[in-house]
Amino acid sequence: MKHLTHVKDMRNHCGEYPHMSVAHRALPFPTMVNLHTPPPPHGLQRHARRLWGTALALGLASFGAFAQQGAPDVARQKELVRMVRQDCGSCHGLYLTGGLGPALTREALADKPLDSMAATIYGGRPGTPMAPWKAMLTEAEALWIAQQLMAGFPEPQKDPR
Numbered sequence: 001m002k003h004l005t006h007v008k009d010m011r012n013h014c015g016e017y018p019h020m021s022v023a024h025r026a027l028p029f030p031t032m033v034n035l036h037t038p039p040p041p042h043g044l045q046r047h048a049r050r051l052w053g054t055a056l057a058l059g060l061a062s063f064g065a066f067a068q069q070g071a072p073d074v075a076r077q078k079e080l081v082r083m084v085r086q087d088c089g090s091c092h093g094l095y096l097t098g099g100l101g102p103a104l105t106r107e108a109l110a111d112k113p114l115d116s117m118a119a120t121i122y123g124g125r126p127g128t129p130m131a132p133w134k135a136m137l138t139e140a141e142a143l144w145i146a147q148q149l150m151a152g153f154p155e156p157q158k159d160p161r
Contacts, residue, residue, distance in 0.1 A: 106152040117146040
């Protein structure tokens with residue numbers, strides 16, 4: 001019976017090396033423990049993607065119901081415009097022409113679905129710097145912002161002093 005030794009190679013992969021001599025195995029080194037977990041079965045990954053796609057489709061469909069709701073009142077619209085310029089502009093650029101995030105100009109968004117944009121504003125994009133804004137916005141306000149972006153967002157106003 002051959003003795004197998006569990007070690008990590010230079011790429012930090014665990015493996016069993018039968019060629020290692022018994023003398024090396026007897027040295028008082030700390031024992032390597034394999035903490036790796038096997039990847040999920042291929043079918044599970046497919047199932048998770050299918051569930052995520054269904055949830056996304058349902059979420060986008062729910063935004064259609066908010067299209068019938070009225071726009072925010074004038075005071076809230078001013079707050080939302082300022083928020084887009086200040087908060088969104090910190091990543092998308094002061095004039096929304098791009099920066100860390102992509103450009104949000106009418107031309108750049110021409111081929112994007114309105115519901116998808118509203119969902120991104122409200123829920124963010126996992127795995128990207130685009131954070132969800134649902135703590136500060138309603139879904140109807142996210143849809144209003146998306147509509148304004150598609151129409152060409154209002155130019156920043158100079159402060160009359």
